[in-house]
Amino acid sequence: MAPAVEVRGLxxxxxxxxxxxxxSFDVEAGQVLxxxxxxxxxxxxxxxxxxxxxxxxxxxxxxxxxxAAIEPRRVRExxxxxxxxxxxYEHVTVLxxxxxxxxxxxxxxxxxxxxxxEVLAFTDLxxxxxxxxxxxxxxxxxxxxxxxxLLHDPEVLVLDEPAAGLDPKARIEFKxxxxxxxxxxxxxxxxxxxxxxxxxxCDALLFIEAGRIVHHGSAASLKGEATDVAVVEVRVARSxxxxxxxxxxxxxxxxxxxxxxxxxxxxxxxxxxDRARYLEMLVRAGVPVSDYRREERRLEDAFVAAxxxxxxxx
Numbered sequence: 171m172a173p174a175v176e177v178r179g180l181x182x183x184x185x186x187x188x189x190x191x192x193x194s195f196d197v198e199a200g201q202v203l204x205x206x207x208x209x210x211x212x213x214x215x216x217x218x219x220x221x222x223x224x225x226x227x228x229x230x231x232x233x234x235x236x237x238a239a240i241e242p243r244r245v246r247e248x249x250x251x252x253x254x255x256x257x258x259y260e261h262v263t264v265l266x267x268x269x270x271x272x273x274x275x276x277x278x279x280x281x282x283x284x285x286x287x288e289v290l291a292f293t294d295l296x297x298x299x300x301x302x303x304x305x306x307x308x309x310x311x312x313x314x315x316x317x318x319x320l321l322h323d324p325e326v327l328v329l330d331e332p333a334a335g336l337d338p339k340a341r342i343e344f345k346x347x348x349x350x351x352x353x354x355x356x357x358x359x360x361x362x363x364x365x366x367x368x369x370x371x372c373d374a375l376l377f378i379e380a381g382r383i384v385h386h387g388s389a390a391s392l393k394g395e396a397t398d399v400a401v402v403e404v405r406v407a408r409s410x411x412x413x414x415x416x417x418x419x420x421x422x423x424x425x426x427x428x429x430x431x432x433x434x435x436x437x438x439x440x441x442x443x444d445r446a447r448y449l450e451m452l453v454r455a456g457v458p459v460s461d462y463r464r465e466e467r468r469l470e471d472a473f474v475a476a477x478x479x480x481x482x483x484x
Contacts, residue, residue, distance in 0.1 A: 172235055174199040174326050174357040175220060179229035182215050189215045191381035192229065197326075197359055202352050204368030205361040207378040213361045214254065216378070217330050220359070221251040234325055250319035254331040256311050258304045264290075265299040268317055275322040289317045293347065309340030316347060326357045333367055345371050400445050401465045405432035407458040416455050423448070434465065 173196035182190040190212045218224040222242040231238040233245045272282045290296045293313045377385040417423045422438035
């Protein structure tokens with residue numbers, strides 16, 4: 171099966187700024203891909219080119235087999251686009267807003283009302299259909315943006331920072347929508363600059379920095395790349411000063427961050443037996459260890475390491 175989205179050599183400049191620098195990647199049909207990078211890394215520019223909202227200076231985009239430059243209408247029929255900010259109109263209700271866009275997509279009569287009702291029900295917005303959109307909370311407004319993106323039942327959803335600014339409850343609801351859409355066979359391309367937000371719900375991650383791809387693959391593969399450095403969390407029964415002094419005086423040990431009653435420590439590359447040796451050294455030094463555990467490598471740390479391997483300043 172051909173990829174749902176094929177990007178080849180995509181580039182975009184704004185004057186002297188090279189926003190996207192010849193990137194290439196595929197998004198497989200039915201995949202949930204997390205597109206991650208800092209603000210200004212090139213995420214939104216890339217997504218807008220995929221959605222036919224901007225023209226690349228070089229390279230190509232194909233969506234469901236159609237070239238975005240040659241057949242943009244065909245691509246738009248198959249893409250649901252949700253920008254990072256969903257605009258609001260004065261004195262326009264949720265139902266009127268969606269009805270307008272359903273008309274624009276060519277729905278008529280009973281079919282139009284049926285389709286609007288369907289997306290309202292999916293996003294749990296039926297009860298507020300008569301409410302003016304200007305007064306919606308951030309979470310409700312984001313759900314309304316998702317509603318609009320789903321109106322024409324697209325095969326591919328391109329969502330730019332859809333969970334930005336949401337409270338914890340709204341984030342959980344958004345993740346539920348993603349799971350339901352993936353189960354329905356949709357392809358989702360979701361951007362964020364918050365790694366933990368996407369790790370648990372995406373099949374693969376695409377990291378971009380300064381317009382260039384620094385990783386494309388699973389979170390597990392990124393965490394496992396070129397690292398036998400262990401991070402351990404050590405807590406002590408009394409004041410952590412003894413632990414701090416021991417770490418500063420011990421070769422191969424680096425203090426990373428404080429934690430309640432202790433520190434996160436980075437240990438030099440070695441085997442699990444070496445980690446046990448460090449614990450033995452702590453006990454022999456009289457440090458009152460109450461907890462000593464290896465920490466799973468955090469995605470943030472793995473991303474920083476990937477930037478360093480690619481020669482990009484972190």
